[in-house]
Amino acid sequence: xxxxxxxxxxxxxxxxxxxxxxxxxxxxxxxxxxxxxxxxxxxxxxxxxxxxxxxxxxxxxxxxxxxxxxxxxxxxxxxxxxxxxxxxxxxxxxxxxxxxxxxxxxxxxx
Amino acid sequence: xxxxxxxxxxxxxxxxxxxxxxxxxxxxxxxxxxxxxxxxxxxxxxxxxxxxxxxxxxxxxxxxxxxxxxxxxxxxxxxxxxxxxxxxxxxxxxxxxxxxxxxxxxxxxxxxxxxxxxxxxxxxxxxxxxxxxxxxxxxxxxxxxxxxxxxxxxxxxxxxxxxxxxxxxxxxxxxxxxxxxxxxxxxxxxxxxxxxxxxxxxxxxxxxxxxxxxxxxxxxxxxxxxxxxxxxxxxxxxxxxxxxxxxxxxxxxxxxxxxxxxxxxxxxxxxxxxxxxxxxxxxxxxxxxxxxxxxxxxxxxxxxxxxxxxxxxxxxxxxxxxxxxxxxxxxxxxxxxxxxxxxxxxxxxxxxxxxxxxxxxxxxxxxxxxxxxxxxxxxxxxxxxxxxxxxxxxxxxxxxxxxxxxxxxxxxxxxxxxxxxxxxxxxxxxxxxxxxxxxxxxxxxxxxxxxxxxxxxxxxxxxxxxxxxxxxxxxxxxxxxxxxxxxxxxxxxxxxxxxxxxxxxxxxxxxxxxxxxxxxxxxxxxxxxxxxxxxxxxxxxxxxxxxxxxxxxxxxxxxxxxxxxxxxxxxxxxxxxxxxxxxxxxxxxxxxxxxxx
Numbered sequence: 001x002x003x004x005x006x007x008x009x010x011x012x013x014x015x016x017x018x019x020x021x022x023x024x025x026x027x028x029x030x031x032x033x034x035x036x037x038x039x040x041x042x043x044x045x046x047x048x049x050x051x052x053x054x055x056x057x058x059x060x061x062x063x064x065x066x067x068x069x070x071x072x073x074x075x076x077x078x079x080x081x082x083x084x085x086x087x088x089x090x091x092x093x094x095x096x097x098x099x100x101x102x103x104x105x106x107x108x109x110x
Numbered sequence: 111x112x113x114x115x116x117x118x119x120x121x122x123x124x125x126x127x128x129x130x131x132x133x134x135x136x137x138x139x140x141x142x143x144x145x146x147x148x149x150x151x152x153x154x155x156x157x158x159x160x161x162x163x164x165x166x167x168x169x170x171x172x173x174x175x176x177x178x179x180x181x182x183x184x185x186x187x188x189x190x191x192x193x194x195x196x197x198x199x200x201x202x203x204x205x206x207x208x209x210x211x212x213x214x215x216x217x218x219x220x221x222x223x224x225x226x227x228x229x230x231x232x233x234x235x236x237x238x239x240x241x242x243x244x245x246x247x248x249x250x251x252x253x254x255x256x257x258x259x260x261x262x263x264x265x266x267x268x269x270x271x272x273x274x275x276x277x278x279x280x281x282x283x284x285x286x287x288x289x290x291x292x293x294x295x296x297x298x299x300x301x302x303x304x305x306x307x308x309x310x311x312x313x314x315x316x317x318x319x320x321x322x323x324x325x326x327x328x329x330x331x332x333x334x335x336x337x338x339x340x341x342x343x344x345x346x347x348x349x350x351x352x353x354x355x356x357x358x359x360x361x362x363x364x365x366x367x368x369x370x371x372x373x374x375x376x377x378x379x380x381x382x383x384x385x386x387x388x389x390x391x392x393x394x395x396x397x398x399x400x401x402x403x404x405x406x407x408x409x410x411x412x413x414x415x416x417x418x419x420x421x422x423x424x425x426x427x428x429x430x431x432x433x434x435x436x437x438x439x440x441x442x443x444x445x446x447x448x449x450x451x452x453x454x455x456x457x458x459x460x461x462x463x464x465x466x467x468x469x470x471x472x473x474x475x476x477x478x479x480x481x482x483x484x485x486x487x488x489x490x491x492x493x494x495x496x497x498x499x500x501x502x503x504x505x506x507x508x509x510x511x512x513x514x515x516x517x518x519x520x521x522x523x524x525x526x527x528x529x530x531x532x533x534x535x536x537x538x539x540x541x542x543x544x545x546x547x548x549x550x551x552x553x554x555x556x557x558x559x560x561x562x563x564x565x566x567x568x569x570x571x572x573x574x575x576x577x578x579x580x581x582x583x584x585x586x587x588x589x590x591x592x593x594x595x596x597x598x599x600x601x602x603x604x605x606x607x608x609x610x611x612x613x614x615x616x617x618x619x620x621x622x623x624x625x626x627x628x629x630x631x632x633x634x635x636x637x638x639x640x641x642x643x644x645x646x647x648x649x650x651x652x653x654x655x656x657x658x659x660x661x662x663x664x665x666x667x668x669x670x671x672x673x674x675x676x677x678x679x680x681x682x683x684x685x686x687x688x689x690x691x692x693x694x695x696x697x698x699x700x701x702x703x704x705x706x707x
Contacts, residue, residue, distance in 0.1 A: 045128075046132055049128075049132035052133075053133060053140075054165040054166060057163045058165060058168060100166070105139070
């Protein structure tokens with residue numbers, strides 16, 4: 001529990017300083033942060049096929065499998081951690097997203 | 111424990127299913143496909159499929175054009191990657207493919223410059239950081255991918271005339287050419303495409319050569335629907351499905367001779383070809399044909415088809431075969447050097463020497479362009495060759511290109527060259543030479559493994575040394591409109607022949623013909639091919655009849671004055687002269703001859 005708390009504090013500090021992927025024309029709220037966190041916690045594993053797909057398209061299918069899988073796995077782990085942190089720190093600013101894209105598979109309509 | 115395994119297996123299976131479902135889902139949402147038919151002068155020339163992918167950071171276009179009517183390549187693949195931020199071109203890759211052969215071009219943006227790499231079979235050219243300060247689109251007028259890039263870049267909100275900086279790659283081993291395209295909205299109209307009436311916007315593109323291209327795009331989606339270049343007859347039309355088209359190979363047959371499929375070996379490699387043998391009683395004199403650069407098969411774009419046909423009708427057997435690694439010949443064309451080529455031709459000669467219907471004392475070799483060097487080389491080192499014919503010189507000076515389609519357009523593209531482009535060419539030559547300095551056979555450039563040996567050997571070879579050793583009767587043919595080899599090249603050849611003491615040579619200029627001694631034929635039925643001028647083949651046939659004569663019975667030598675024929679008496683020592691024997695057929699001004707007969 002102690003380790004998790006430390007991890008969440010670290011993530012919160014990072015979240016406070018990093019918000020470069022935020023939509024500049026939109027004012028984020030705690031509601032957005034919670035929705036984003038929950039969605040990230042549910043869909044974090046999708047980072048693997050998405051990363052594999054993107055590398056297959058940009059490079060080639062072999063690279064997609066060999067390089068995309070571990071990279072996607074790492075990105076998935078980060079998304080899970082960030083999503084968890086966002087859920088636990090919902091009420092605390094900043095509310096801007098840390099990861100790009102905010103949501104996997106779709107873009108929110110604003 | 112068993113239950114745990116079952117759970118694990120189930121988890122893995124579910125994960126795989128989820129992965130596959132996720133892939134399909136992602137692909138459906140991020141990938142769109144478009145099809146086009148491409149026409150040249152009213153005839154369908156190729157069909158194209160274009161895939162557009164939306165990734166997180168980039169728009170990736172991939173196109174595959176099937177070109178059964180192309181003279182050499184069956185497929186052309188292009189990949190264009192554009193950064194979503196600012197719609198800047200990130201990389202461009204072009205591949206021309208045919209059976210076992212590929213030609214690759216890579217252009218990659220690096221800050222405010224581009225890296226260029228061309229890998230054509232066993233040749234290459236490389237440029238590290240060519241200056242490219244402006245934002246650009248990649249534009250090739252016959253590639254549908256270019257119009258997607260251009261439409262993306264045109265600012266419809268701003269409208270009006272917009273100047274868009276473009277990179278165009280024309281010559282395989284030369285860097286892309288920079289130019290400005292003028293684009294504006296020309297009209298709005300309803301057009302009928304694939305049986306549907308669609309509201310379209312017509313964009314007009316003005317090229318640097320003043321040619322104009324019209325592009326009709328969907329009013330709402332901005333997808334190119336119709337592209338037309340009236341002057342060249344190029345047209346691309348959007349389709350809902352891809353059409354399959356086929357083209358016939360250009361062949362020639364006659365009752366006067368027989369075409370036989372043959373194969374011979376060079377060590378472990380089997381080389382396939384055709385021998386055209388005249389009907390009737392032999393033995394016949396024979397000619398081996400040696401191709402110019404690039405992935406050429408036994409037909410050499412139709413040139414050898416015509417030569418074999420013409421000579422076989424004139425009682426000459428002709429052997430032509432597929433280059434190593436091309437068509438039915440085995441081997442790897444991507445590691446092919448000049449030495450291998452000579453070795454293959456030498457094996458072809460050994461094959462001919464074993465044929466009963468061939469007169470072993472009357473075998474000649476004919477080489478076109480770079481093949482002229484191979485022909486001269488074999489004739490210089492192998493005493494079984496009795497005559498040598500060099501068509502269009504022995505090398506392509508300043509143009510190490512193998513893309514013959516592009517060579518035909520050489521004159522037109524050359525007019526657009528400016529000082530900046532010449533600097534880019536110079537930088538490419540320097541960077542390529544720098545790579546070769548390592549002395550290695552392989553190098554890694556832009557993450558691609560590149561074969562260096564052929565390029566290095568080509569640079570080291572000195573054609574004049576070989577020509578000096580050429581002691582057999584030699585015929586040199588040159589087109590007056592040849593833009594590939596420089597005019598002075600033939601004079602150097604003549605000088606080398608004289609230096610070597612060869613006094614049995616003839617140089618003939620066909621003033622109206624180009625490097626290929628004929629015309630490009632696009633008939634809508636056959637693959638694009640060349641049709642060699644009949645006068646050229648007749649001239650070769652007559653020269654062979656004169657120089658490959660059956661050895662006469664030994665007789666006592668008469669005095670020198672009595673042996674001189676009237677023709678020899680009239681022949682001056684030097685300078686261009688007209689010969690009576692060909693005056694009646696072609697107009698006099700079209701052929702001029704020079705040499706010591």
